[in-house]
Amino acid sequence: MPADVLRRAQRGDEHAFAEIYELHAPRLYATCLRLTGETAAANDVLQDSFVRAWDALPEYRGDSALATWLHRIAVNASLEHLRREARRLRRVQPVASLESTGAAERDAHVAERLDLERAIGTLSADARVVFVLRAVDGYSYAEISDLTGSSEVALRAQFARSRRTLAEYLGP
Amino acid sequence: MTTPQQPDEPHEQRLDDALDRLPRELEPPSDAWPAVRARLAPRSRQKRAPFLVIVAAAAAVLLLTTSVLLFRSPSERPLLTPVANVDTSGGARLLSELRAELEARRDVLSPETIRIVEENLRAINIAIAQTAQALADDPGNVQLELMLTKVTRQRDEFVRETTSMVSDL
Numbered sequence: 001m002p003a004d005v006l007r008r009a010q011r012g013d014e015h016a017f018a019e020i021y022e023l024h025a026p027r028l029y030a031t032c033l034r035l036t037g038e039t040a041a042a043n044d045v046l047q048d049s050f051v052r053a054w055d056a057l058p059e060y061r062g063d064s065a066l067a068t069w070l071h072r073i074a075v076n077a078s079l080e081h082l083r084r085e086a087r088r089l090r091r092v093q094p095v096a097s098l099e100s101t102g103a104a105e106r107d108a109h110v111a112e113r114l115d116l117e118r119a120i121g122t123l124s125a126d127a128r129v130v131f132v133l134r135a136v137d138g139y140s141y142a143e144i145s146d147l148t149g150s151s152e153v154a155l156r157a158q159f160a161r162s163r164r165t166l167a168e169y170l171g172p
Numbered sequence: 173m174t175t176p177q178q179p180d181e182p183h184e185q186r187l188d189d190a191l192d193r194l195p196r197e198l199e200p201p202s203d204a205w206p207a208v209r210a211r212l213a214p215r216s217r218q219k220r221a222p223f224l225v226i227v228a229a230a231a232a233v234l235l236l237t238t239s240v241l242l243f244r245s246p247s248e249r250p251l252l253t254p255v256a257n258v259d260t261s262g263g264a265r266l267l268s269e270l271r272a273e274l275e276a277r278r279d280v281l282s283p284e285t286i287r288i289v290e291e292n293l294r295a296i297n298i299a300i301a302q303t304a305q306a307l308a309d310d311p312g313n314v315q316l317e318l319m320l321t322k323v324t325r326q327r328d329e330f331v332r333e334t335t336s337m338v339s340d341l
Contacts, residue, residue, distance in 0.1 A: 026197035
């Protein structure tokens with residue numbers, strides 16, 4: 001991304017912000033979808049995240065990479081959504097769009113990937129958050145602890161349980 | 173961010189292989205960007221300044237009413253029977269919700285905004301504590317009791333409003 005795109009977006013240039021969206025939205029959406037477990041919720045959370053990012057962009061000083069900063073906003077928005085939801089979430093649905101890709105269905109690796117998406121969707125919301133942030137997005141336990149308020153010891157135990165659950169789900 | 177740990181058990185290898193192949197990016201719905209764009213406030217109309225003004229104004233009103241009361245001389249107080257006991261702990265849940273919202277929005281709120289909100293909260297709580305102490309020292313003072321009820325209600329209203337504003341940011 002050209003260096004001036006960020007500066008223009010910070011000054012209120014929506015076209016520049018659209019470039020930032022194009023570049024970062026797919027990764028943020030993947031995380032939102034896996035954390036919320038619902039396509040509609042993920043869409044809402046993604047939109048909220050970018051609106052918040054727009055509002056906060058003038059104060060972004062580059063202390064962390066823009067991708068990291070945006071990802072953190074999306075994770076926070078997803079966690080807020082999960083906190084608001086008292087009911088048990090429906091299962092992860094990225095498979096809905098991926099399943100309709102025809103030729104991809106015949107690919108064994110795609111089938112395995114869909115199995116994993118489904119398996120992640122069977123985890124409780126708390127377990128899913130820890131697993132996705134740790135195993136998929138590469139957050140440290142300290143970072144997840146900051147985000148969730150859970151202790152690192154509890155997070156490690158939760159993650160280990162989720163790994164066993166998912167390994168059993170996928171089979172040997 | 174760090175790299176997740178290596179598998180401890182051989183049978184977890186398949187899980188890690190599947191994780192390696194998991195797409196880190198998924199195409200968002202096509203209607204997402206138009207919806208975002210429609211919600212982007214022009215920089216000049218962003219509500220940061222009004223937000224701070226309202227927060228500060230609410231606290232100022234609260235402190236003013238309490239200060240007027242606290243500096244009133246005992247001779248001016250009406251000698252009436254207390255009308256009700258005042259529950260000053262009812263706002264704990266609202267305060268907890270506001271603090272949770274502030275914590276959740278740390279990434280998008282400026283440090284200055286968070287500082288002002290927290291300072292106002294401290295000031296309000298001090299005002300309520302001082303009024304409650306005055307009532308404890310003079311339990312027969314109906315005016316103090318009424319004022320404590322009013323100030324507590326104002327505090328709850330202020331906290332509720334601020335929480336709503338923070339969550340809308």
